[in-house]
Ligand SMILES: NC(=O)c1ccc[n+]([C@@H]2O[C@H](COP(=O)([O-])OP(=O)(O)OC[C@H]3O[C@@H](n4cnc5c(N)ncnc54)[C@H](O)[C@@H]3O)[C@@H](O)[C@H]2O)c1
């Protein structure tokens with residue numbers, strides 16, 4: 020069993036019990052990591068209460084609002100980590116957003132605002148968070164982000180999110196090159212389709228899941244826990260020689276030609 024005892028891990032992107040970040044947080048906790056959780060604050064504080072209740076069993080030592088569009092919130096998140104933890108070992112970037120209208124219909128209709136929003140939240144945020152984490156990863160570290168096949172191949176309706184994921188995967192390589200000398204590894208997990216708040220808000224996700232169940236070598240889709248296990252591996256010394264990579268956790272779907 021892999022051991023993350025003594026490691027401080029910041030996990031972003033938990034919205035509910037279907038979130039991939041929730042699967043990751045559970046597995047990092049099981050491996051002994053000390054967790055810090057961030058959530059996207061909403062005006063009524065509903066998200067805060069819902070996420071706080073969900074993560075309570077994992078005894079997070081930090082629980083902070085962090086909207087990646089809000090630079091001061093990012094700064095205060097990492098100041099709190101510096102003051103309370105001193106060092107950071109693990110950063111999980113598990114968030115994305117595009118306007119719903121940009122996730123169906125003609126890609127050529129993508130608006131300037133929609134393009135910039137999707138790239139800002141889903142790709143630029145990795146640069147921001149990694150830059151803020153860099154000075155705190157004084158004993159080296161591991162940064163993991165979540166990507167999708169739609170960033171390297173055309174997946175109907177994924178549209179502008181595919182552009183964002185292509186940028187995200189290239190961010191992984193440039194960040195790995197910059198941070199490697201400091202023994203900070205940067206990798207992506209490319210997860211197969213999973214029913215979450217984000218994916219369920221998209222038409223046709225169930226058809227996609229059924230298609231994967233027929234075509235993927237394992238004849239099934241993957242779970243948040245399976246993604247969490249792969250993330251724990253990428254956060255542990257078992258992956259000490261791996262950086263700048265995209266690891267597919269998709270039941271093998273990506274290898275199939277007549278998919
Ligand atoms: N579900 C899938 O099929 C699938 C497959 C591959 C990759 N992914 C990726 O996994 C990641 C997590 O998505 P999910 O499927 O768990 O859905 P989810 O809706 O549970 O998680 C998305 C998270 O992004 C957060 N977020 C959105 N805008 C934000 C902002 N401005 N600041 C901070 N946080 C913000 C939301 O609060 C939410 O917690 C995303 O990067 C997504 O692209 C999902």
Ligand SMILES: Cc1c(CN(C)C(=O)CCc2cnc3c(c2)CCC(=O)N3)oc2ccccc12
Pocket residue numbers: 115116117118119122167174175176177178180212213216217218220221224227
């Ligand atoms: C798979 C799959 C997903 C899941 N996935 C990999 C994702 O990356 C989800 C990304 C996403 C980003 N922003 C929003 C939404 C989803 C829906 C709700 C909303 O308003 N904005 O999304 C798709 C969209 C079209 C086609 C396939 C997929």
